[in-house]
Amino acid sequence: MTDSLVFRSDRPWPNPRLRTGAVVGHATSTSVRLWLRTARPGKFALLLYGWGDSTASAGGKRALGAALSGVPLALEEALRRTAALRHVEFSVRNYEADTTHVLDLDRLEPDTWYGYAVYSQDEERVLFGHNRLRRFRTPPAEAERRPFQFALFSCHMPYRVSGLFRKRTDLANLDMWDFLGASLRRHEDSLDLVIAGGDQCYTDGVPTLDIWKKLNESMRRESGQLLPDEESMLSWYRDIYRGYWGFEGVRRVFDSFPTYMMWDDHEIGDGWGSHWLEDGGPDDGLARMFPSLEDRGLTRDDGRALAHRMFRAASRAYREYQHSHNPESPDGVWDYSFRRGGAAFYVLDGRGQRNIERDSYRILGREQFDRFAGWVADLDPDDTPFVFVVSAVPVLHARSALVGADQRMLLREVGLGDDLRDSWEHRLHDEERAALMRVLFVAAARGIRVSILSGDVHVSAAFVIRDGDGNSIWQLTSSAITYNIPRPLSWILRLGAADEGVTEEGYRFERFALYADSSYALISVHPEDGEAWFRLYGEQKVKAPPDAAGQAAVPLSHSVARIRLF
Structure with missing residues (x-):
């Protein structure tokens, strides 16, 4: 029995997989990092x-x-x-x-x-x-500080299953990539970059393509060896990337505009880092990850070994397909920073270091947090009046919906355990979240205009957060560009997101937008004027009139929300 997908053609992809292609990566005014396959x-x-x-x-x-x-x-x-x-x-x-x-x-x-x-x-x-x-x-020279725009998207999962036995894999919602590409081309002379904010593919999106399901069906011991091995798992992750990135609309965005990427859980596995894998935890994350472990004659230690083996394979594939065209970083470090004409960007890695079983700083880890805090402290408001911090999971989003909710019911009825622990607002992350907000509000008090850019939750939103001194930070979320399966947390967010409220740390927040359908965002920055705008785009079409029956609907080009940030 071979576990590798190399040279296998029996995977039920409904679309051609990526064979050859390019990604335009990190760019400066005089250089470009170009990824090729x-x-x-x-x-x-x-x-x-x-x-x-x-x-x-x-x-x-x-x-x-x-x-x-x-x-x-x-x-x-x-x-x-x-x-x-x-x-x-x-x-x-x-x-x-x-x-x-x-x-x-x-x-x-x-x-x-x-x-x-x-x-x-x-x-x-x-x-x-x-x-x-x-x-x-190439972008303009940094010293010019010209107005520029950038795009933000996350959560690319365009598949669904259908048929009597739900074994047929279908496509849906791919128009959003055409809409995004059209928006980028319309603004191409001022569009400097694209941020892919996490979940650029799904290892577990639909059962027919789920490699964790494949692992549960193939894990075993043969001649004393625990299988599948890491190389086979790596072939699975590569297969996922090539399938999800095989669409022409995706390729047209990636190979035309400097694109900065960061992974989230689905490039590894759902809720990675938010499951208790060790024995004696509050819930049995290992059993949820491997429901057939005992039936296949394997021990809990075997399950943990397989989980960590999958993470290593996911990390290798992430480096090959995503991080290799980001700005250079030391081995094993996925977070990075870059600048663009009066704006500084820091892309946090909220997944590679995430460990719910650590005593503190469970999301970023202390080393990454200190690295980020030092970077913020060194910023000069005159050089970089704008700061954009990419956190795949929003720092503020779920709290307003979950205040007063029966969380035991949510865990029991809709399986929200790992989603809640994934959230920055879970009580396990109080210390780390408070420290992060202190760093950002100290920067805001120095005159830096701070925005947090996120994805993950499959609901787009814009919140402003204010401290007692009147300093403000924006939480901007664009999610998802394609997604066809309801997510429990997004369902709850749609039902109950508050217009305003107070965070655990005492900061006041106010919601300016909430959009529950597929979307992407454009942010415009005017360094010399001190202005920035957030525009959210959804799938909007004008149907053909009766006398033009049979013609395609015309996509609308205006945003569903337009908010001045600063």
């Missing part, structure tokens, strides 16, 4: 060319695409046809990193559009970038 080992070259007026026209695009589609096509001829500024040769030696490779392109010009294509030297043809031309724009 070639689908096979070999020798390749990146062709980088200028994106001028002739290329931008419809006719110019068709002509260049046709010119690059010839086979065989010598490298020198491909360079001539693109009028390439340069080319970068690279090799993918084996399948060790699932044929992914990252190039750091430097010596670029600020605020400039570049086209690119990947060429296979072994096959003498363009691998991709000919059938659909790829391009990206």
Whole structure:
């Protein structure tokens, strides 16, 4: 019996999986980190060319695409046809990193559009970038402090099951990626980056594709060896990424705009880090994770070993597919920071260090928290008047809905245990949450305009939080871009989110928006004017009139909520 999914074609994906493609990652005014997947080992070259007026026209695009589609096509001829500024040769030696490779392109010009294509030297043809031309724009120089925009999305789960026995995997809600792409292109000359705020794929989204279900069905001992092994598990996680990222709408966003990513639980497993796995905990998280453990003749120690093995495999896949194109960080450190024209961004890792069984600082861990607190303390309000902190799980969201609720009922009736413990507002996180809010309000008191950016909860919202001195922080949540299965916590949030109230620490909060359907957000920043705006977009369409029956509905381009933050 083989557990690996390498070279397996029997997974019930209803869409083509990602084979070749690109992600435009961390960008500065003079550099871009470019992630590539070639689908096979070999020798390749990146062709980088200028994106001028002739290329931008419809006719110019068709002509260049046709010119690059010839086979065989010598490298020198491909360079001539693109009028390439340069080319970068690279090799993918084996399948060790699932044929992914990252190039750091430097010596670029600020605020400039570049086209690119990947060429296979072994096959003498363009691998991709000919059938659909790829391009990206470098941001302006930091010193210019021009107004800019960025996008925020989270929670990409476009699958559902159907059929008499619920074994057919269907697609739904993918229009949101087309809407997001259209919004980004409409604002492309000022759109500097995209933040993917967690759950860019789901290891456990639907039963037909659930790799934790696969683990429960295949875990065993053979000849004294606990199986599946880590390499097999890694193939499962790679399969998930390639399935979820195989959609054209997803690829058009990722390969066109600098995209900064952070994982959340579903890139690992539902509620990762919020389950008690050790014996004697308040509830039996191990039994929930592995309901068939005893039936398969395995011990609780075996279950813990398999869970941690899955985490290691998930971490390797996360590095390959997501973190490798983020800003550089030390080994084992997933949190990172970057700047963009008068704004500083810090992306917190609320999942890789999360451990509900730790005595304190169970979400970030003390080392990461101290690293973040030191970073905030070093900020100069004159250099970076705006700060955006990415926390995949909102710091404020659930409290307003759960005040007065019978939490034992919620645990019993709708299985909310790990969702509640996942929340920053759970009592287990009081110390860490209070410390985080102190750091942010000290920054706000120094004149820094602070916003927290989140996803996770499948409800979009905007809250302002104020301290007793009148300093304010915004909690902005955009979730989910695609999701087709009701989530208990989001159901409760929709029913009971309060308009205003007081947090455990005594901060007052007020809700300015709550949107329960699929969405994404655009945030605009005006450093010189000290202004920032939050715009939330949902799936809005105008149906065709009766005399135009059969024509597609027209998507609306205006936001469902527009809020001035500062």
